[in-house]
Amino acid sequence: MTYIDNLEQFPYPFKGNMYRYSNNSIPLDVPKSVDITSNYEEEIKLKRQLLRDHPKRCFQSLSHTLKAQWEILALVMNHLVNYYPDKFSLTKTNTLWTFRNLILNETQQFIYGDESTLLQQPLDFIGRHVQEDLILMSERDGNLYLDAGQLCFPANWSLAFDLGMSFREIHYPIPGFKEEKLDDRILNFLLRLEAGNPWGRNNWSLMAGNRLDTSLETFDDWGKGRKQVTAENAGDLVHLRVEVQTLFRLSRSNGILFTIHTHLLPLRKLAEKRAWLEQFYHILQELPPYIVDYKGLSLFKDVVIDYLKVQLEKEDAS
Amino acid sequence: MKEHTIPVFIKSIEKLTPQVKQFTLSPINMTKLPPFSGGSHIITYIAGENGFITRAYSLTNLPDQTDSYQIAIRLSENSNGGSKYWHESIKMGDFLKISYPKNHFPLSFKAKHHVFYAAGIGITPFLSMMAELRERKTTFELHYASKSEDLCSFYSLIKENFADETTFYFSNRHNKLSNETLLDHRIGTHVYFCGPESFISSFRNEAERLGYPKSSIHFEHFAVSFSKNNKAFQVKLTTGSSISVSKDQTLLEALLINGINAPYSCRVGRCGTCEVKVIEGEIEHNDTFLTEDQKNGHECMLTCVSRAKSEKLVIQLN
Numbered sequence: 324m325t326y327i328d329n330l331e332q333f334p335y336p337f338k339g340n341m342y343r344y345s346n347n348s349i350p351l352d353v354p355k356s357v358d359i360t361s362n363y364e365e366e367i368k369l370k371r372q373l374l375r376d377h378p379k380r381c382f383q384s385l386s387h388t389l390k391a392q393w394e395i396l397a398l399v400m401n402h403l404v405n406y407y408p409d410k411f412s413l414t415k416t417n418t419l420w421t422f423r424n425l426i427l428n429e430t431q432q433f434i435y436g437d438e439s440t441l442l443q444q445p446l447d448f449i450g451r452h453v454q455e456d457l458i459l460m461s462e463r464d465g466n467l468y469l470d471a472g473q474l475c476f477p478a479n480w481s482l483a484f485d486l487g488m489s490f491r492e493i494h495y496p497i498p499g500f501k502e503e504k505l506d507d508r509i510l511n512f513l514l515r516l517e518a519g520n521p522w523g524r525n526n527w528s529l530m531a532g533n534r535l536d537t538s539l540e541t542f543d544d545w546g547k548g549r550k551q552v553t554a555e556n557a558g559d560l561v562h563l564r565v566e567v568q569t570l571f572r573l574s575r576s577n578g579i580l581f582t583i584h585t586h587l588l589p590l591r592k593l594a595e596k597r598a599w600l601e602q603f604y605h606i607l608q609e610l611p612p613y614i615v616d617y618k619g620l621s622l623f624k625d626v627v628i629d630y631l632k633v634q635l636e637k638e639d640a641s
Numbered sequence: 642m643k644e645h646t647i648p649v650f651i652k653s654i655e656k657l658t659p660q661v662k663q664f665t666l667s668p669i670n671m672t673k674l675p676p677f678s679g680g681s682h683i684i685t686y687i688a689g690e691n692g693f694i695t696r697a698y699s700l701t702n703l704p705d706q707t708d709s710y711q712i713a714i715r716l717s718e719n720s721n722g723g724s725k726y727w728h729e730s731i732k733m734g735d736f737l738k739i740s741y742p743k744n745h746f747p748l749s750f751k752a753k754h755h756v757f758y759a760a761g762i763g764i765t766p767f768l769s770m771m772a773e774l775r776e777r778k779t780t781f782e783l784h785y786a787s788k789s790e791d792l793c794s795f796y797s798l799i800k801e802n803f804a805d806e807t808t809f810y811f812s813n814r815h816n817k818l819s820n821e822t823l824l825d826h827r828i829g830t831h832v833y834f835c836g837p838e839s840f841i842s843s844f845r846n847e848a849e850r851l852g853y854p855k856s857s858i859h860f861e862h863f864a865v866s867f868s869k870n871n872k873a874f875q876v877k878l879t880t881g882s883s884i885s886v887s888k889d890q891t892l893l894e895a896l897l898i899n900g901i902n903a904p905y906s907c908r909v910g911r912c913g914t915c916e917v918k919v920i921e922g923e924i925e926h927n928d929t930f931l932t933e934d935q936k937n938g939h940e941c942m943l944t945c946v947s948r949a950k951s952e953k954l955v956i957q958l959n
Binding site: 354387394461462463464465511515517518519520574575576577 | 644645646647675676677678681704705740741742743744747749750751856906912913914
């Protein structure tokens with residue numbers, strides 16, 4: 324089983340030959356929080372397995388977030404039926420809502436605002452119908468806090484650990500984040516986020532392996548892959564991991580919905596596009612040590628650079 | 642950045658007092674308007690002779706009432722277009738555009754008790770805030786000053802819904818609201834002020850003097866107060882162009898009229914979106930966004946409310 328994007332669908336994240344941390348958010352032309360790809364059924368199956376086997380690792384919420392969770396459910400359902408009317412439907416009779424997922428052939432009726440009519444909390448319920456991880460940041464007394472989330476595919480972080488933490492506390496480990504005042508600037512940017520004007524950004528890392536569920540809690544399982552990268556296997560083992568993220572201000576609760584859709588592409592596929600191959604080779608070569616370290620690339624970056632170089636030379640020769 | 646707006650029409654107009662009119666706005670394309678959080682406002686955009694007349698008004702209806710919005714506007718004696726236009730030219734059935742709800746005056750999450758101080762039309766943001774607290778089952782009180790019962794907007798609505806929480810102060814009955822009541826609140830109380838500039842600063846200063854933590858003091862200016870002593874000035878952009886700002890125009894308005902794509906959002910010096918770098922010149926800061934240190938540094942300013950102290954400024958747009 325693989326969860327690999329094909330080349331055409333893949334959200335290649337780079338714009339130049341150099342990469343640094345920045346607030347690279349841009350306004351979304353289409354206000355859409357979720358995307359359905361060809362991996363939908365596989366990924367939803369995996370998500371639900373993880374939620375069943377590791378519920379506390381994958382879903383957390385503080386008790387004051389229920390209203391905001393309902394608001395997220397409504398927003399995501401509206402996006403699903405508006406952007407994918409052949410795959411989802413929603414009918415409302417007063418507060419009785421009927422939601423249909425036609426891909427999975429599932430129907431759920433519930434009373435909007437009444438938790439006892441759903442098997443899960445609202446955020447946990449709607450998260451089981453989308454490939455995205457869904458995070459709620461509450462605005463409380465001028466700061467943002469991670470107060471609820473459904474997170475199945477984290478890039479080496481822990482929802483249970485971060486629950487209730489402020490934006491600054493969560494991002495504290497990022498090197499240079501505080502020194503360059505990026506934390507203040509991005510926090511101010513987020514606090515100014517307004518309803519009706521959502522934003523999006525991409526984030527990236529390199530993975531030794533093709534797992535989507537790389538939680539901090541299971542690092543012992545997947546982290547050792549970093550030691551197994553060789554020039555021979557890099558093309559298949561190493562993946563460019565890209566997170567397509569969106570940010571929506573919730574008008575009723577004044578919270579922020581943060582969505583993360585994770586895509587994986589093996590380097591062998593990346594190398595098929597000459598422009599990407601060349602650019603990514605330059606980016607990796609130039610990447611400063613503090614970013615290499617934080618992204619967990621120290622153990623296999625050089626092997627990957629060698630691999631990319633060989634691919635470039637191969638193409639030049641042919 | 643181009644802001645997404647919502648087209649609405651004027652469904653009804655009601656005279657609340659000899660000076661205040663209430664306007665009900667209903668959506669044109671959508672069946673429902675977004676719900677909002679207590680304290681939210683919208684920006685209204687009305688096509689005028691010299692471009693759009695844009696003003697911020699608090700939403701006075703209930704946060705979950707989504708079939709229409711209501712705003713209440715007081716005719717201001719020295720109106721420079723906004724309230725005069727609303728009072729004299731707007732008719733039922735007129736079309737206009739509004740922003741999505743924004744909240745720059747949110748309720749505190751940690752407050753043990755909330756106390757609202759309103760003078761005149763400053764009552765407007767508190768109506769949705771009190772409705773929200775009622776729903777949260779949190780305690781609050783309202784101190785509301787007006788010239789007389791006849792000139793007191795929402796008098797009967799407040800009497801009907803918030804009689805136990807409200808004290809009215811009518812100056813025609815020599816019952817003046819004094820900032821000494823700030824002494825009566827228990828530790829953990831958050832205070833909120835809304836009204837004319839002099840009212841807000843008197844209560845803010847007294848609250849600070851009494852030792853209220855800054856984070857427990859909240860206030861909202863509901864309009865930019867145009868000083869009669871405003872002077873015209875010249876602005877040079879680092880890109881080369883020169884612009885004149887007349888005495889009854891803001892720097893932001895001058896930039897926009899000259900076709901410069903300057904960023905902005907709230908237009909009352911609160912959100913910080915319109916911040917620009919100042920290369921040369923002294924600034925008269927009128928915003929409540931920048932810190933004292935930033936203001937004294939004279940290296941940045943908010944174009945929506947701040948002006949030049951010197952005759953000329955050199956600014957850089959990002």
